[in-house]
Amino acid sequence: MLLTVKNLSKSFLGSRALDAVDFDLAAGEVHALLGENGAGKSTLIKCLTGAYHRDAGTIALEGEAIDPRSTSQAQDLGIGTVYQEVNLLPNLTVAQNLTFGREPTRFGLIDARARTRLAREMLDGYGLDIDVNRDLGAYSVAIQQIVAIARAVSLSGKVLILDEPTASLDAREVEMLFKVVRDLRDRGLGIVFISHFLDQVFTISDRITVLRNGRRIVTEDTARIDRVKLIEHMLGHALESEVEARAGAAAPEKGGRPIAFSFRNIGRQGVIEPFDLDIHEGEVVGLAGLLGSGRTESAELLYGIRTAQTGEARDANGPINIRNPRAAIAAGFGFAPEDRKTDGIVADLTIRENIVLALQASKGWMRPIPRAEQNRLADEYIEKLDIRTTGREKLIGELSGGNQQKVILARWLAMNPRFLILDEPTRGIDVGAHAEIVRLIRALNEKGMSLLVISSELEELIAVSDRIIVVRDRRHVAELAGDQMTTDTIVRAIAAPDANPEEAA
Amino acid sequence: MTNARLLPLFATIAIFMLALVICFIQFPNMFSTRVLGNLLTDNAYLGIVAVGMTVVILAGGIDLSVGSVIAFSGVFIAVVLRDTGLHPMVVFAMLLAITTAFGAAMGGLVHALVMPGFIVTLAGMFLARGAAYMLSIDSVPIQHEFYDVLQSYILLPGRGRLTLIGITMLVVFVIGMLIVHKTRFGTAVYAFGGGEATARLMGVRQGRVTVMIYAFSGFMAGLSGIVFSIYTGSGYSLATVGTELTAIAAVVIGGTLLTGGAGYMFGTFIGVLTMGLIQVYIVFDGTLSSWWTKIVIGALVLAFILLQKALLHLARRGNEVAYA
Known part of the structure; x- marks a missing residue:
C-alpha cells in the first residue's frame, strides 16, 4: 500500500x-x-x-x-x-x-x-x-x-x-x-x-x-x-427497519386545493437545471437529496438569493418578481437558511429585535414599528412557539440552537408570509426541540401557508411533507407523493444511475 | 490576445502620449533638453518614493508614512551635518538604516497584529513627522562642500541639465523593475496582492515578506529624503506634507490596481512623468493657477479607478460567457 x-x-x-x-x-x-x-x-x-x-x-x-x-x-x-x-x-x-x-x-x-x-x-x-x-x-x-x-x-x-x-x-x-x-x-x-x-x-x-x-x-x-446500499451507508438508514413515520398519511386531498405559486423552468447555469414546481395552498413540499445535490440551490433561486437565469414565477394574480430577496419578501416569501449562525440570526441583537427584523425591513426604516407593538409581537411568539428564555430582551446568541431556530421561524411568521422555505430546520437541534419544530411546521400549513422544507432527515421529511421532490446531481429527478413516500423509495431515487453519467455535472 | 492586466499600462502610456501631443501643439518650444532635465530633477524625490509605494500597493498594502519620513530625513541630515563633523555619506548610511528599520518595524506590526497597513503607517506618519519636529522646528540649511558635488549635473546638448538626482531616480526605477519582475520577492509581492491566504498556501513566508515590503518602502522614503535634501539644500520638518498621497496618485495613474496584485513599475515611472508634465504645462501657460495640477491629477486618478473597475467587470463577464 x-x-x-x-x-x-x-x-x-x-x-x-x-x-x-x-x-x-x-x-x-x-x-x-x-x-x-x-x-x-x-x-x-x-x-x-x-x-x-x-x-x-x-x-x-x-x-x-x-x-x-x-x-x-x-x-x-x-x-x-x-x-x-x-x-x-x-x-x-x-x-x-x-x-x-x-x-x-x-x-x-x-x-x-x-x-x-x-x-x-x-x-x-x-x-x-x-x-x-x-x-x-x-x-x-x-x-x-x-x-x-x-x-x-x-x-x-x-x-x-x-x-x-x-x-x-x-x-x-x-x-x-x-x-x-x-x-x-x-x-x-x-x-x-x-x-x-x-x-x-x-x-x-x-x-x-x-x-x-x-x-x-x-x-x-x-x-x-450496490448504489442503493451505498446511499444507505451514507445516510445511515437501514431499509429493513423502515419506519412508517407518516402520521395517518395526512390529507391527500391537498392536491385539489388551488395552486398558490407556480414556478416554471427556473434554473441557473452550473447551479441547478431548470425545474418546474407547483405549490398548492397549505401544502408542504419536501426536498430530498444528498448534500450538494442542488436542494439548497433550488431554494436559493426561489428566494432570489441567486438570480434565476431562466423561468418565471406566478401566483394566482399573475407573474411575481423573485429576482432578489427583497422582491421575494414583498411577494410574501420567507426563508430560514441552513446555516442559521451566519445567515440567520443576528447574535448581538435581542430576541425581540431578531423577531421584528424582517417586518421592519419590509416596512422601511422610515416607519419604525412602535416599541409596544414590538413587545407584543415578541411576547406572542415566545409564547406560541414556546421559546425558552428568561425574557424578550435576552441576546439571541445566548439561546440554544432549537430556540434560535424558533426565533427565526417567529421572524418570518411575524411577516405572515404566504410561502415559507425552511432549509434544514432541525439541524443541530436536540431531539425534544426537533419534535416541536416538526409540530410547528404542521400547524403552520394548516393555516393555509405553503411550505418548502429541505432536510437530510428522511423520516422527518416524510412526516411533514405532502409531496417530496428528489434532487440529484443538480436536477430534480423524481416526485413522490402519498404511499410512495418512504425512505426506501427516496433512497432508490437518489441512487438511480443516470442514463449518461458524464453529463451529471 | 494579450493579458488584460496590460491594458491599464497601455492607457497610462496613451495618456502620457496625449499629454505630450497637447503640449507640443500648444508650446512647441517645450521640447528641449532643458525641460526634460528639469522634469527629471523636479520629480526625482517623488519618483523614488513612488517606487517603494508601487511595491507596497502591488502587495495589497499602503504606506502613508513616506511623506513624513522624507521630511524627517531632510531634518535629520541637516541637523547632523550642522552639529557633527560626519561626512554626508556616513550620515546617509545612518539615515537609510533608520528609515529601513522604521519601515521594517511597521511591516512587523502589520503582520504581528494582523492590522491593515493603512492604520499602522498612519501612526508611522505622525511618529516620523513628530520626530522631525523634535530635531528642529525651523528650516535648517545644509552647507557642506560635498553637497555641491551632489548638486552637479551633466550638461546635455541644448543646455539641458541632467542632474545626479535625476539619474538616481532613473537608476532606482530600473532597480525597482528588476525587483518586482525578476526576483522571487517580486513574485511574492504580486502573490500577496492576488490573495494572502492563497499565497500562504503556495509557500510564501508571510511575515518575512510583509516586513521586507515595508522595509523596502522605508528605504526608498529615506533615499527620497536624501534626494529631496540635495534638491532643496535644506531640511525642514514641514516639508513634503501629503507627498505620500501624491505618490499613491502617481502609482494609480501608472495603472497599478489600488487593491494590489496587478501593475507595472514602468507604469509608475510614466505616471510620475505625466504628473510632472502637467505641472510643466501649467508653468508654460502662465495664466493657470497651480491648483489646476491637483484638479487634473484628481480627474486622472478617478479615470483610472473607473477604468480598472470596468476591466474587472468585463473580465468577469468574459468568464461567464466562456462558461456558457
Whole structure:
C-alpha cells in the first residue's frame, strides 16, 4: 500500500470528528471518499495534509510512518492537495503559478525563458495547449484546476488528494479533468477523490470508502458496490427497519386545493437545471437529496438569493418578481437558511429585535414599528412557539440552537408570509426541540401557508411533507407523493444511475 | 490576445502620449533638453518614493508614512551635518538604516497584529513627522562642500541639465523593475496582492515578506529624503506634507490596481512623468493657477479607478460567457 492510515482519531472540544478510522490507498488507484456533512471527510483529509494534527493513530507512506505538521511538510513528503476553489493566483501567469517558489534564476534574477520552459515541461502530458505566459485568471476553472493538479503532482508526486474538484465544472470539463486523473493513475499515483456527485464517483473511482459520523462504514471495490446500499451507508438508514413515520398519511386531498405559486423552468447555469414546481395552498413540499445535490440551490433561486437565469414565477394574480430577496419578501416569501449562525440570526441583537427584523425591513426604516407593538409581537411568539428564555430582551446568541431556530421561524411568521422555505430546520437541534419544530411546521400549513422544507432527515421529511421532490446531481429527478413516500423509495431515487453519467455535472 | 492586466499600462502610456501631443501643439518650444532635465530633477524625490509605494500597493498594502519620513530625513541630515563633523555619506548610511528599520518595524506590526497597513503607517506618519519636529522646528540649511558635488549635473546638448538626482531616480526605477519582475520577492509581492491566504498556501513566508515590503518602502522614503535634501539644500520638518498621497496618485495613474496584485513599475515611472508634465504645462501657460495640477491629477486618478473597475467587470463577464 502507498498510504496506510490506521486507527486515526481526532476530537474538537470533546466531540469526536474521527473515531479510529482506517483508510488505505494503493499506488495507481483512485479511491473515492464519500460521506455527508460532518461525516469526517475533510477532517481526515486535513490530518493527511498536515492542516490538523491527529490525536491518535498512525499514517504510513510507503511503509514509513509520517507525521506531517504543515501542508508544505506534507507536500515535501509527497502528499499534494487540490481544493475545490483553485488555490492558485489568478493575477499571475500560468508559468509563474506553476514555478512559484522555485523559479529558475540566473545571477539571482529570475530567468523568464527557463521558467517558461520549466512550466511547459510541467504541463507536458496533461493535454493542455495553453500559453503559459498568460494570466491564469484568463482560463476556465477546469484549466486552472488542471494547472493546480500539475503543480501539486510535480511538487509531491506520490499521493494526490482532489477535494471536490468538479464542483464548478460542466460535463465537458469534467471529462477533461477525468482524463487527466486517469493518466495520473496510470502513471502510478495514488489519488483520493472526494465528490458529492455519485455518478462521477462511479465513473472515476476504483474503490469507495464511506464515512459517517466520524467512523468508517465501508470500503469496497466500486465495481462490486450496490448504489442503493451505498446511499444507505451514507445516510445511515437501514431499509429493513423502515419506519412508517407518516402520521395517518395526512390529507391527500391537498392536491385539489388551488395552486398558490407556480414556478416554471427556473434554473441557473452550473447551479441547478431548470425545474418546474407547483405549490398548492397549505401544502408542504419536501426536498430530498444528498448534500450538494442542488436542494439548497433550488431554494436559493426561489428566494432570489441567486438570480434565476431562466423561468418565471406566478401566483394566482399573475407573474411575481423573485429576482432578489427583497422582491421575494414583498411577494410574501420567507426563508430560514441552513446555516442559521451566519445567515440567520443576528447574535448581538435581542430576541425581540431578531423577531421584528424582517417586518421592519419590509416596512422601511422610515416607519419604525412602535416599541409596544414590538413587545407584543415578541411576547406572542415566545409564547406560541414556546421559546425558552428568561425574557424578550435576552441576546439571541445566548439561546440554544432549537430556540434560535424558533426565533427565526417567529421572524418570518411575524411577516405572515404566504410561502415559507425552511432549509434544514432541525439541524443541530436536540431531539425534544426537533419534535416541536416538526409540530410547528404542521400547524403552520394548516393555516393555509405553503411550505418548502429541505432536510437530510428522511423520516422527518416524510412526516411533514405532502409531496417530496428528489434532487440529484443538480436536477430534480423524481416526485413522490402519498404511499410512495418512504425512505426506501427516496433512497432508490437518489441512487438511480443516470442514463449518461458524464453529463451529471 | 494579450493579458488584460496590460491594458491599464497601455492607457497610462496613451495618456502620457496625449499629454505630450497637447503640449507640443500648444508650446512647441517645450521640447528641449532643458525641460526634460528639469522634469527629471523636479520629480526625482517623488519618483523614488513612488517606487517603494508601487511595491507596497502591488502587495495589497499602503504606506502613508513616506511623506513624513522624507521630511524627517531632510531634518535629520541637516541637523547632523550642522552639529557633527560626519561626512554626508556616513550620515546617509545612518539615515537609510533608520528609515529601513522604521519601515521594517511597521511591516512587523502589520503582520504581528494582523492590522491593515493603512492604520499602522498612519501612526508611522505622525511618529516620523513628530520626530522631525523634535530635531528642529525651523528650516535648517545644509552647507557642506560635498553637497555641491551632489548638486552637479551633466550638461546635455541644448543646455539641458541632467542632474545626479535625476539619474538616481532613473537608476532606482530600473532597480525597482528588476525587483518586482525578476526576483522571487517580486513574485511574492504580486502573490500577496492576488490573495494572502492563497499565497500562504503556495509557500510564501508571510511575515518575512510583509516586513521586507515595508522595509523596502522605508528605504526608498529615506533615499527620497536624501534626494529631496540635495534638491532643496535644506531640511525642514514641514516639508513634503501629503507627498505620500501624491505618490499613491502617481502609482494609480501608472495603472497599478489600488487593491494590489496587478501593475507595472514602468507604469509608475510614466505616471510620475505625466504628473510632472502637467505641472510643466501649467508653468508654460502662465495664466493657470497651480491648483489646476491637483484638479487634473484628481480627474486622472478617478479615470483610472473607473477604468480598472470596468476591466474587472468585463473580465468577469468574459468568464461567464466562456462558461456558457
